[in-house]
Amino acid sequence: MKVLIVGSGGREHAIAWKVAQSPKVTKIYCAPGNAGISEFAECVPIGAMEFDKLAAFAKEKEIDLTVIGMDDPLVGGVVDAFEAAGLRVFGPRKNAAILEGSKAFSKDLMKKYNIPTAAYETFNSPEAALAYLETADMPIVLKADGLALGKGVLICQTLEEAKEGVKELMEDKKFGSAGDRIVIEEFMTGREVSVLSFVDGKTIKIMTSAQDHKRAGDGDTGLNTGGMGTFSPSPFYTDEVDAFCRKYIYQATVDAMAAEGREFKGIIFFGLMLTAKGPRVLEYNARFGDPETQVVLPRMKNDIVEVFEACIDGTLDQIDLQFEDNAAVCVVLASDGYPVHYEKGFPISGLEKVKAKEGYYVFHAGTKFAEDGKTFLTNGGRVLGVTAVGKDLKAARANAYEAAEWVSFENKYMRSDIGKAIDEA
Numbered sequence: 001m002k003v004l005i006v007g008s009g010g011r012e013h014a015i016a017w018k019v020a021q022s023p024k025v026t027k028i029y030c031a032p033g034n035a036g037i038s039e040f041a042e043c044v045p046i047g048a049m050e051f052d053k054l055a056a057f058a059k060e061k062e063i064d065l066t067v068i069g070m071d072d073p074l075v076g077g078v079v080d081a082f083e084a085a086g087l088r089v090f091g092p093r094k095n096a097a098i099l100e101g102s103k104a105f106s107k108d109l110m111k112k113y114n115i116p117t118a119a120y121e122t123f124n125s126p127e128a129a130l131a132y133l134e135t136a137d138m139p140i141v142l143k144a145d146g147l148a149l150g151k152g153v154l155i156c157q158t159l160e161e162a163k164e165g166v167k168e169l170m171e172d173k174k175f176g177s178a179g180d181r182i183v184i185e186e187f188m189t190g191r192e193v194s195v196l197s198f199v200d201g202k203t204i205k206i207m208t209s210a211q212d213h214k215r216a217g218d219g220d221t222g223l224n225t226g227g228m229g230t231f232s233p234s235p236f237y238t239d240e241v242d243a244f245c246r247k248y249i250y251q252a253t254v255d256a257m258a259a260e261g262r263e264f265k266g267i268i269f270f271g272l273m274l275t276a277k278g279p280r281v282l283e284y285n286a287r288f289g290d291p292e293t294q295v296v297l298p299r300m301k302n303d304i305v306e307v308f309e310a311c312i313d314g315t316l317d318q319i320d321l322q323f324e325d326n327a328a329v330c331v332v333l334a335s336d337g338y339p340v341h342y343e344k345g346f347p348i349s350g351l352e353k354v355k356a357k358e359g360y361y362v363f364h365a366g367t368k369f370a371e372d373g374k375t376f377l378t379n380g381g382r383v384l385g386v387t388a389v390g391k392d393l394k395a396a397r398a399n400a401y402e403a404a405e406w407v408s409f410e411n412k413y414m415r416s417d418i419g420k421a422i423d424e425a
């Protein structure tokens with residue numbers, strides 16, 4: 001089989017690594033990919049939003065399966081474009097990817113089908129939003145309706161901040177049309193957990209839990225980032241939490257989408273908050289998490305290509321999804337100054353030592369080749385994700401930090417407390 005993967009980050013590197021293990025696969029392409037991904041895949045310079053070019057490439061190369069890693073093309077309808085061209089593709093159609101693409105849609109869905117989430121109101125004009133805020137309790141959460149690179153959520157402590165937030169989102173259009181409509185919701189407290197799942201339209205199979213670290217600095221301080229590290233499983237995702245989510249959240253979401261005529265096939269990523277009143281959905285994503293994928297896939301036992309195909313064919317009920325009884329930790333190595341201002345273009349060393357060790361992995365997020373075509377150079381804010389497995393979370397954390405020390409480049413920055421929360425479990 002020939003497989004095409006669409007995307008260019010650490011998530012797609014992890015997917016390519018996992019796909020490469022399938023005995024069914026003879027060739028992998030990645031569009032546009034990155035330098036690290038070229039270890040497993042031939043990278044082709046087509047952007048993830050160039051649907052016609054992607055589909056033409058897939059036709060020309062007789063690709064048997066395309067896997068979409070990123071949210072933007074899914075929300076934009078890349079799956080519909082591939083299907084119209086008669087191509088096999090893994091991911092939700094546009095009418096289902098809206099689960100991630102519109103927060104107002106997902107909140108209305110949860111309300112209609114009694115799926116536990118924070119109380120909220122939706123607003124189409126700044127005047128109405130501002131009037132509502134005058135009577136609301138603080139802190140409060142403002143969310144741009146559309147995709148905003150994960151940055152469209154504002155937690156506001158005071159009425160002043162909230163008013164300023166409405167202005168940024170709806171009047172100054174900080175995230176463009178994503179802020180034409182906003183959701184204002186109740187502020188919740190608790191631990192956050194990410195749960196990834198495979199869905200075939202009817203059946204849902206839960207992978208395992210993970211936890212992200214979104215802030216740039218130790219102790220969850222500093223600015224929000226694309227994710228500075230992850231661990232899996234989450235010790236806070238207990239059997240009791242799992243049972244609750246299976247009863248009220250997971251299948252309910254899949255059934256709700258089907259009932260709306262929006263059959264969901266692909267990945268649903270449940271962003272959950274474990275509140276004192278029980279688990280609540282913070283958000284849905286319609287794709288693998290980044291960097292959650294970098295700790296989830298190294299623990300997965302199945303041939304991922306078989307699972308992708310079962311999702312497309314509606315036969316996921318026949319798959320016995322299995323995970324190793326171990327743990328994994330991913331530490332992101334970033335360029336100092338990320339997510340604001342940073343320099344790039346520095347040579348990276350030490351990668352071979354990590355890759356040579358069993359259970360240790362380097363997934364590239366932002367790298368490119370130097371002119372010699374061999375040396376890796378830093379090429380982004382998040383540069384690499386160093387993942388290691390271990391028999392439990394403590395062992396995996398020690399391994400990941402050992403490996404993170406082996407890799408060096410000028411400007412290297414990482415958090416020193418990825419997975420520290422497990423000590424409190």
Ligand code: AMP
Binds near residue numbers: 141150153187192
């Ligand atoms: P989202 O993109 O909806 O997951 O929001 C991004 C982050 O904002 C989440 O990971 C939470 O840390 C935080 N957040 C979102 N909604 C709420 C809420 N209702 N209460 C508290 N924090 C929230």
Ligand code: GLY
Binds near residue numbers: 226288290292
């Ligand atoms: N790690 C969060 C996300 O992928 O959205």
